[in-house]
Amino acid sequence: MAPPIIRLGLIGCGTVGSAFAEQLLAREPMLARRLGARLHLAGVAVRDTRRKRPVPQTFVTDDAAAIASDPDIDVVVEASGAPQASDWLRTALGRGASVVTASKQAVARTPALLERLVRRDQRLWCEGAVAAGVPVVRALRESLAGEEVHAIRGVLNGTSTFLLSRLETGSTLDLALAEARSLGYAEADPSADLDGSDAAAKLAILCTVAWRIPVTADLVTVTGIDGVLPVAREGGWRLVATATRDGDHVCARVAPERLAPRDPLAAAYGVINVVEVRAALAGALTWSGAGAGGAATASALVGDTLAAARQALHRLRARAAA
């Protein structure tokens, strides 16, 4: 019997979306074996349909909303960072599809999506939105599900770490920014990286998952790295995200800190993110790895796509049985 087919729609085919599509196509047989179903990329939405993409041109559309609302698409993978991303995700979820997203702002600024993370909704996956390839969302969501998390600390913004590390070794801000852009780490407008709002959105998602309380990004107190750029050459400055919980109140902030060399967070260098979680039973846990870049984020998206596709497969089988 032919294996079942799970139809995917991809919104966004830039740095992250292209890396995801390439890996999905390259790993198709292996993913099919692991899932017990074929993953079929049925549509890809971008702004400019004339640009060359690593997917057949016939799949490409400029209508992201149509992918979100297409009843034949079982899993929507969103990697656009577009202001409408939250609407697309809610549309897809609303019609019963599963979604995977890399867009931290879409999740962290939308209470309805954060509520789904609180409920451990198996149709919403967002590993790639926080620390790219570092699997900390799933660790908090699943491995530490029975734990009492006391505190979260992290260096969560690869671009600001990259810039601060380059300034430490004598580069200028303009040169470091140009380098970050050419490597695909910094966006054309890096203000969300520098002003701390990118790290705040990631911290909000981690707090929501860890404490099962919806924490929107605007509840995080934020100070960007502007004020420490003139002293960055001293070394050790990083944009640090910190959160603790007191009853139903979560205290979360993002601010530059000069880290002692022995601080586990001081291992954040270049685009390496570090996340430290303190939990009642497990004690201090630390994760580190590439927090930006197409390949690292694609790793998280492919893993989440398998999880989302498993849910879609259950739905298909339940429908067939009914």
Ligand SMILES: NC(=O)c1ccc[n+]([C@@H]2O[C@H](COP(=O)([O-])OP(=O)(O)OC[C@H]3O[C@@H](n4cnc5c(N)ncnc54)[C@H](OP(=O)(O)O)[C@@H]3O)[C@@H](O)[C@H]2O)c1
């Ligand atoms: N880059 C990273 O290292 C990284 C890591 C983790 C998470 N993320 C997140 O992943 C998301 C994508 O980041 P990226 O670096 O891949 O950005 P990007 O290179 O700018 O790609 C964005 C893609 O989305 C498409 N797009 C934008 N607005 C759209 C719209 N209204 N309708 C249809 N398509 C639209 C763009 O189309 P065109 O190609 O036609 O312009 C492009 O293909 C963002 O939320 C970002 O925060 C990025």
